[in-house]
Amino acid sequence: QAHRPPPDTPPLRIDGRLDEPAWQRAPVHDAFVQYLPLDRQPVPEGYRTTLQLIVEEHALVVGIRAFDPRPQEIRAPLMRRDKVTRDQDFVSVMIDPTGTRRSAQFVRVNAAGVVADGMFIVGRELEEDFAPDFEVDAAVHALPDGYSVELRLPLMSLRYPHEGGAPWRLMAARSIPREDSTLLVSAPLTKDALSFIAELQEIGGLEDVAERVRSHALLSVRPELTLRSTRSDDGLTRTRRARASLGAEIKWRPRADWVFDATLNPDFSQVELDVPQLAVNT
Secondary structure, three states, X not given: OOEOOOOOOOOOOOOOOOOOHHHHHOOOEOOOEEEEOOOOEOOOOOOOEEEEEEEOOOEEEEEEEEEOOOHHHOOOXXXXXXXXXXXXXXXXXXXXXXXXXXXXXXXXXEOOOOEEEEEXXXXXXXXXXXXXXXXXXXXXXXEOOEEEEEEEEEHHHOOOOOOOOOOOEEEEEEEEOOOOOEEEEOOOOOOOOOOHHHHOEEOOOOHHHHHHHOOOOXXXXXXXXXXXXXXXXXXXXXXXXXXEEEEEEEEEEEEOOEEEEEEEOOOOOXXXXXXXXXXXXX
């Protein structure tokens, strides 16, 4: 069940801390179960995990609290984007905005704040497709008894049909890579299921939101400013030159099934790549 703050409530500050008033009012889902190494088992003692959802005007915000009796053993390396794997402590959110239970977008956030995102598709869910990069905001806050995560999913980043569709569905998971490499899930998922996507649970409280945003135009502009400083010294003279370059990433969604992307003046030496593809910086 998602919580919707009053219309005049300012957007949440994504800092990983679940301490704002809206979080105190949001329903808490803590019925996580073990999926790996053994399904149908309760959560190991001390590893309680909670899930909360808040609906903003243009985004769905997920809050996850991961309790840990041995926080000193949390594995949270700094990695490249999309390199969050099962040998790390992470939480993930899988969402199916079409409601068909045939595919799902996912976002993982490890305990250091590194993000991995992509798509699952029924029939090849073990082949995670990390190629898509969604516009998400994520932050992690370390605590004496674990960590907490805030994840904002802009409605512009979610893919759903302009007409038809079914209620949105979601499932959260938590990886604990200790002796047993435990994986916890927020739905009663078992290994007998045809597909874990089919077990995603319906999100309550979104009925009119999903209907309203189908035809609602959304625009996102993210400016970029790159500053370069070059120094040279030939033994006789020293020179220094500075240069500024302004660019932008633009995403326009006139309706749910049309999305236009544009990049103005990109700095290719700084662009975030899933897999290094540039032999030289040109």
